[in-house]
Structures are given as C-alpha cells and as structure tokens.
Amino acid sequence: MIGYVAAKQKNRPTYAEIAKLAGVSEATVSRVLNGDTKVDSDRVAAVNKAVDQLGYQKNRAAAALASGRTGLIAVVIDDDLSVFQDPFWGAITNGISKVLMENEMQTLLLVAPLDNLDSPVAQYLQRGEVDGAIFLQLHKDSLIKRLAKQNLPLVVNGTPHTSNPFAYVDSDNAGGAYAAVEHLAEKGFKTVGFITGDLTNTAAEQRLDGYLAACKKLGLKESKNLVANGDWSREAGIAGAKKLLAKNPDLDAIFCSNDVMALGAIAALQEAGKSVPGDVAVIGFDDSYLAQNSHPGLTSVRQDIAGLGMEAAKMILASLRGEKVHSEILPCELVIRETA
Amino acid sequence: MIGYVAAKQKNRPTYAEIAKLAGVSEATVSRVLNGDTKVDSDRVAAVNKAVDQLGYQKNRAAAALASGRTGLIAVVIDDDLSVFQDPFWGAITNGISKVLMENEMQTLLLVAPLDNLDSPVAQYLQRGEVDGAIFLQLHKDSLIKRLAKQNLPLVVNGTPHTSNPFAYVDSDNAGGAYAAVEHLAEKGFKTVGFITGDLTNTAAEQRLDGYLAACKKLGLKESKNLVANGDWSREAGIAGAKKLLAKNPDLDAIFCSNDVMALGAIAALQEAGKSVPGDVAVIGFDDSYLAQNSHPGLTSVRQDIAGLGMEAAKMILASLRGEKVHSEILPCELVIRETA
DNA sequence: CGTTTTCGTGAAATCGCTTTCACGAAAATC
DNA sequence: GATTTTCGTGAAAGCGATTTCACGAAAACG
Numbered sequence: 094m095i096g097y098v099a100a101k102q103k104n105r106p107t108y109a110e111i112a113k114l115a116g117v118s119e120a121t122v123s124r125v126l127n128g129d130t131k132v133d134s135d136r137v138a139a140v141n142k143a144v145d146q147l148g149y150q151k152n153r154a155a156a157a158l159a160s161g162r163t164g165l166i167a168v169v170i171d172d173d174l175s176v177f178q179d180p181f182w183g184a185i186t187n188g189i190s191k192v193l194m195e196n197e198m199q200t201l202l203l204v205a206p207l208d209n210l211d212s213p214v215a216q217y218l219q220r221g222e223v224d225g226a227i228f229l230q231l232h233k234d235s236l237i238k239r240l241a242k243q244n245l246p247l248v249v250n251g252t253p254h255t256s257n258p259f260a261y262v263d264s265d266n267a268g269g270a271y272a273a274v275e276h277l278a279e280k281g282f283k284t285v286g287f288i289t290g291d292l293t294n295t296a297a298e299q300r301l302d303g304y305l306a307a308c309k310k311l312g313l314k315e316s317k318n319l320v321a322n323g324d325w326s327r328e329a330g331i332a333g334a335k336k337l338l339a340k341n342p343d344l345d346a347i348f349c350s351n352d353v354m355a356l357g358a359i360a361a362l363q364e365a366g367k368s369v370p371g372d373v374a375v376i377g378f379d380d381s382y383l384a385q386n387s388h389p390g391l392t393s394v395r396q397d398i399a400g401l402g403m404e405a406a407k408m409i410l411a412s413l414r415g416e417k418v419h420s421e422i423l424p425c426e427l428v429i430r431e432t433a
Numbered sequence: 434m435i436g437y438v439a440a441k442q443k444n445r446p447t448y449a450e451i452a453k454l455a456g457v458s459e460a461t462v463s464r465v466l467n468g469d470t471k472v473d474s475d476r477v478a479a480v481n482k483a484v485d486q487l488g489y490q491k492n493r494a495a496a497a498l499a500s501g502r503t504g505l506i507a508v509v510i511d512d513d514l515s516v517f518q519d520p521f522w523g524a525i526t527n528g529i530s531k532v533l534m535e536n537e538m539q540t541l542l543l544v545a546p547l548d549n550l551d552s553p554v555a556q557y558l559q560r561g562e563v564d565g566a567i568f569l570q571l572h573k574d575s576l577i578k579r580l581a582k583q584n585l586p587l588v589v590n591g592t593p594h595t596s597n598p599f600a601y602v603d604s605d606n607a608g609g610a611y612a613a614v615e616h617l618a619e620k621g622f623k624t625v626g627f628i629t630g631d632l633t634n635t636a637a638e639q640r641l642d643g644y645l646a647a648c649k650k651l652g653l654k655e656s657k658n659l660v661a662n663g664d665w666s667r668e669a670g671i672a673g674a675k676k677l678l679a680k681n682p683d684l685d686a687i688f689c690s691n692d693v694m695a696l697g698a699i700a701a702l703q704e705a706g707k708s709v710p711g712d713v714a715v716i717g718f719d720d721s722y723l724a725q726n727s728h729p730g731l732t733s734v735r736q737d738i739a740g741l742g743m744e745a746a747k748m749i750l751a752s753l754r755g756e757k758v759h760s761e762i763l764p765c766e767l768v769i770r771e772t773a
Numbered sequence: 774c775g776t777t778t779t780c781g782t783g784a785a786a787t788c789g790c791t792t793t794c795a796c797g798a799a800a801a802t803c
Numbered sequence: 804g805a806t807t808t809t810c811g812t813g814a815a816a817g818c819g820a821t822t823t824c825a826c827g828a829a830a831a832c833g
Binding site for chain 1: 437438445490492493494495497498502503508512519520522523526527530531534539540541542543544545553556560562564667693696700721722723726728753754755
Binding site: 452457458459460461464471472473476495497498499500501 | 780781782783784785787788789790
C-alpha cells in the first residue's frame with residue numbers, strides 16, 4: 094500500500110514560527126517542548142505562550158526521524174487461532190493503551206504469527222520502529238530472547254517457564270486458587286476436587302499449586318483422586334466432573350481452572366442428579382462473561398486484566414527511562430455468586 | 434513520556450548505500466522502492482539486488498516526514514465503559530489489523546473518550562498523524578463528520594441513523610433476523626415472540642425489522658403482544674420472556690436480539706415450567722461465547738465480525754487510493770444448536 | 774531530416790524536529 | 804582579583820526518505 098496521496102494539511106505551525114514569536118531559537122523551543130530543565134523561566138513562558146497562541150502540535154514523524162524515538166509501543170499478539178476471540182486480549186490491550194496514552198506514547202497493534210524468527214513482525218521489531226514491545230503470549234520465546242538481547246524494552250504477559258532476561262506481569266494464580274479453596278473450606282466443604290487447565294501452561298500449574306497448598310494448609314482431604322487433568326475445554330470439565338464423582342463418593346465441591354470447565358462440570362453434575370450448590374459446590378476461574386451470565390451464577394476468581402495491561406505499560410515506560418524493572422504479580426479476587 | 438534514550442540501532446543501510454551499490458541515484462532507489470513504473474528494468478533489478486544484499490528496511494519515520502504519509506490507520510474505540518470487555522472489539526480489530534498488515538500499513542489503537550471535540554484523540558486525528566481512521570462506535574458523530582470534511586479517509590462500523598458523508602460496514606442484521614425466524618417457521622413454530630435490543634441502536638432496529646418482515650412474509654402470527662422491548666441485558670431477557678408468556682398462551686418460540694437476553698429468556702421459561710426447546714424454542718443473536726458454551730446449546734445468528742474488520746480495512750485502503758468507496762453489508766449465518 | 778514530445782534520470786531542495794558544538798556570561802574556586 | 808567551571812543559548816548539521824525540476828536522449832511527428 095504505497096503511492097496514495099496524503100490529505101493535505103493546512104499549513105501547521107513549526108518551530109520556526111514559535112521561535113520567531115517567542116523571540117528565541119528553535120533549539121530552545123525544542124528544549125522547552127521536551128522538558129529540558131536548563132532553560133530560563135522567562136523563555137519557557139514565552140515559548141509556551143507562543144505554542145498556545147499558534148495551536149502548535151508536534152509533528153511526530155519529524156521528531157521520530159531526528160531523535161530515533163518513535164513514541165510507539167508494540168502490543169504483540171501471536172495470531173495462531175482463536176486469539177482475540179477471548180475478551181482477555183481486549184481487556185489487557187485496553188489497559189495498556191490507557192497508560193501509554195497518558196504518557197504521550199502510542200499503541201501499535203501487531204497481530205501476526207510469530208513462529209518465524211524472520212517474519213515481517215520479527216524484523217519490524219528488530220528494526221527499531223518501535224520504542225518497546227509488550228508480548229501478550231510467549232509460546233515461542235526465542236524471538237523474545239533475541240529482542241531482549243538487542244536492548245529493546247520488553248514486557249511479557251504471563252509467567253515464563255524458566256527464568257528469563259525480561260520482566261513479566263501475571264496474576265497471582267496460586268493466590269487466587271488458594272482463596273477459592275479457602276472460601277470452600279470456610280463454608281464447610283471437606284472434599285474439594287480440582288480440574289486442571291492444560292498443565293503445559295504456567296497459569297494452570299500455578300492454580301494447581303494454589304489448590305494443593307490450600308488443601309494441605311486448611312486440612313481438607315488430599316488425594317490424587319481429587320485432581321482431574323483438563324485442558325480448559327467444556328468437554329474436559331464434563332469428563333473431569335464425572336471422574337471426580339466416580340472416584341470420590343464424598344465429593345462436595347469442585348474447583349475448576351477456568352469458567353468454561355466449571356460450566357461443563359456443572360452440566361455433568363446435574364446430569365448425574367446432583368444439585369449445584371446443594372450437593373456439590375462449584376467455583377470457576379476468570380470471572381468471564383460466562384460466569385457473569387450463567388444460571389445459577391458461577392462463583393469465580395477474577396483477575397485484574399486491565400490492571401495487568403496497565404502494569405505492563407508502566408513497566409515499559411520505566412524501562413524506557415532506563416530504570417531497572419522487576420516483574421509484577423497482581424492479586425486475584427474471589428467473586429461469590431450462587432454456585433459456592 | 435519524553436526524554437528517554439532510544440536503543441541505538443546498528444547502522445542500518447540507507448538509500449545512499451543502495452544507490453552507490455546499484456550505481457543509480459537515490460531518486461531512482463526511491464522510485465523503485467515505491468513502485469514507480471517508469472524506471473528501466475535493468476535499474477530496477479540492480480536496486481532490488483542491492484536492497485536484498487544489504488538487507489535494507491525502510492525507515493518509516495523518514496518516509497513519513499518526507500511524504501506526509503504515516504502508514505498508520507487509527508482504530509478508534511470510544512472508551513465509555515465496558516468497552517473491550519466485549520469480544521466483539523477484539524475480533525473486529527483483529528480483522529482490521531490483518532488486512533492492514535498485508536498492505537504494509539499499521540494499526541494504531543486509540544482508546545479514549547470521544548465526547549469532547551477537542552480531546553487529545555480528536556486533535557490527533559485532525560492533525561494528520563494517521564492516514565485514515567476506522568471508528569468502531571459512533572454514538573457522537575459530530576467528530577466524525579468534522580473529520581470527514583477534512584478529507585481524512587474514514588470508515589465507521591455500524592449503520593448510522595441518518596445518511597452521512599462517510600462509508601460504513603455492518604452486518605445484515607435484518608437478514609440475520611429473517612433467517613432465524615424462517616428457521617423457526619420451517620420447524621413448524623407459529624407464534625414467535627421477539628425481544629428487542631435497545632432500539633436507539635440501529636442494529637436493534639434492523640433486527641426488529643427483519644423479524645417483522647419474516648412474520649408477515651412467512652404467515653406467522655403478527656401482533657404487538659409478540660414484541661417485548663429489551664435493552665440487551667439478561668434482566669431484559671427475563672422480563673421479556675415473562676411478558677411474552679403472559680400475553681401469548683400459544684407462544685411456541687422466542688427470538689432475542691442478542692445471546693445474553695436469550696439466556697435470560699431461557700431461564701425465565703424454565704422458571705415458568707416450560708422446557709426449551711420442547712415447549713418453547715429460543716434463538717439468540719451474536720453466536721457469542723455464551724451461545725457456544727450454554728447448555729442446552731443456544732441456536733444463534735452469527736455475524737462475521739472479523740469480516741467486518743477486514744472489509745473496513747479494505748475500504749480505508751481503497752479510499753487512500755482515491756477510489757470512491759461504498760458501504761458494505763455482510764451476511765449473517767444461523768448457527769443451529771439445541772434450543773431451536 | 775528538422776522539430777516537437779515523451780521518457781528516464783539525477784541533483785538538489787525539502788520535510789520539521791533534535792542535538793552537538795562553540796561561545797560568552799555568570800558562578801565558583803583558590 | 805585571576806582563573807577555572809558551570810550554564811544557558813543559538814547556529815548549524817544532521818536524521819533518511821520523497822519529490823520537484825531540469826536536462827539529455829530517444830521516439831514521434833510533419
């Protein structure tokens with residue numbers, strides 16, 4: 094897409110006009126507009142006045158060319174399949190965008206397959222066309238590692254498997270799971286089953302850890318039979334609930350790694366003649382639209398998704414300022430509805 | 434956020450090097466790289482070879498400054514409240530991004546309140562920092578009208594209330610509604626109730642129109658008592674179903690303007706001792722996660738959301754090329770599950 | 774065959790901002 | 804009071820493309 098003609102802009106003011114009107118040099122205009130402290134306060138005032146008067150707005154392309162800073166932060170989303178169907182991506186991107194915009198930075202959306210280290214997106218990032226990048230997925234992290242080595246400020250969403258040279262943001266999955274089980278314990282449930290997510294995923298791992306820790310700490314029944322392996326799907330929820338029921342006659346609650354599985358589990362329980370929460374309580378994870386609109390209302394663990402985005406953006410900004418950034422773990426909150 | 438230092442880039446090749454290596458002028462390099470046809474084929478080959486050899490990648494900031502084209506298309510989302518919680522935004526943005534990227538354009542995300550005509554976002558758009566904009570909401574269209582007057586290429590998502598100077602993309606809401614009612618008619622249902630969305634919204638209007646047209650054309654019962662006014666919420670679905678039941682003893686199906694209300698209606702029907710679809714069939718609209726994960730599976734009208742995004746992007750590109758673009762209406766598809 | 778068009782090409786001017794550098798004045802040092 | 808530092812400032816040189824303009828060669832014309 095090249096060769097089109099840009100809509101002509103009315104002749105917008107430039108530094109030249111501001112400089113003339115304020116009676117200073119263009120260099121000083123630049124200093125004032127970029128917050129350089131070493132400018133006489135009278136001159137600062139004069140420049141600001143001229144800027145207001147002329148309704149000046151900086152030309153970002155020119156600034157980018159001269160400074161090498163684009164003012165752009167890429168939000169990179171690996172476009173394998175259902176990406177972006179999930180409201181998670183929208184919510185986190187929203188959080189990112191909000192913080193960046195407040196800081197005069199812009200959000201560039203990069204949705205593309207990242208499998209290839211030499212894909213257009215990969216090249217683009219390496220080329221310095223953005224000042225930093227936030228990765229919303231990190232299946233393949235070879236690209237990320239490479240970019241990190243090139244000193245491109247980077248933040249990743251989700252805990253990586255191994256220690257890594259980049260900072261990340263994540264929800265306190267273990268803590269959220271713990272809180273869910275704790276709620277069940279407080280309500281008097283003794284035999285709490287758990288349906289895992291896809292355990293190759295660190296979030297699924299952490300939720301399992303939280304569940305196990307809670308059972309131990311709170312004196313609930315502990316048993317391998319109380320854990321069913323799932324993969325986030327409704328079918329896994331159904332199968333998991335059936336298995337848990339079969340192996341644990343005294344089962345009185347099921348905690349699922351996400352809402353979809355929880356709804357599947359509820360369906361299976363009802364199919365088996367169990368009432369929810371009368372016979373078996375159920376808790377999900379994510380507090381998605383599904384949980385909010387299910388009937389009976391699904392108790393679920395809510396992540397602060399927009400918060401993750403905002404933190405990620407703040408970390409990028411700090412990184413740009415040259416500060417050392419450390420990873421952030423955000424707390425989850427249990428949203429209590431009818432199923433537990 | 435100003436004053437940070439950009440990660441220094443290894444000295445990337447420029448036109449100067451390409452020109453030297455290819456034995457042509459920089460002007461010719463530019464011509465070749467921008468697809469100017471009037472260049473000797475030998476020279477074109479020489480330039481391309483040099484480009485490959487040097488691994489040249491264009492500096493977008495420099496190009497933007499010189500040409501006045503930024504290569505950026507803004508996706509503008511009015512950030513009032515729950516925006517972006519809805520997977521709709523993610524899906525449509527994904528579609529936009531895909532098409533733009535294929536055309537070497539980039540997607541700039543602008544999430545901000547648009548109430549104020551002089552808000553930063555509004556100014557930004559007027560300033561020519563993007564080559565075009567796609568609006569995903571158009572409550573207040575005074576801004577859009579103003580931008581259109583300034584010849585900023587523009588596409589809007591959703592049918593506007595009045596005729597407008599800009600092109601839009603939308604789903605065939607009326608057609609989708611018609612198809613749903615037609616399906617009910619084919620299955621032998623005679624008395625089909627309808628729960629509207631918020632009728633200040635054109636999509637809600639069009640769905641109602643489709644329902645009414647289908648009832649008339651297909652010989653189904655027509656009555657004011659068969660239409661309940663809703664507002665997209667679960668509560669509206671519940672209230673609507675109760676009202677329809679009360680006023681129509683022979684009611685055998687309910688078509689709802691969205692899935693959330695459909696699920697509410699189902700809950701109300703079951704509460705009233707009616708089985709779904711045994712006693713009353715139900716169809717929703719959107720084919721959302723809710724429909725896909727509900728139990729029993731909710732029959733629903735699916736919009737091609739990513740398609741809307743792709744069309745919008747194509748229209749912007751056409752507009753950039755100077756072509757006259759016309760609005761696009763995309764067909765909907767009925768996804769049949771268990772409730773009808 | 775002389776004259777006018779058309780074509781492809783390169784030199785050079787921009788685009789608007791940032792940043793280095795040098796310089797004089799003021800402040801700090803001894 | 805002489806000398807060294809520090810400060811604020813403006814001139815000017817980029818940043819890396821695009822685009823106008825003029826020019827010679829080739830093609831078309833009469």
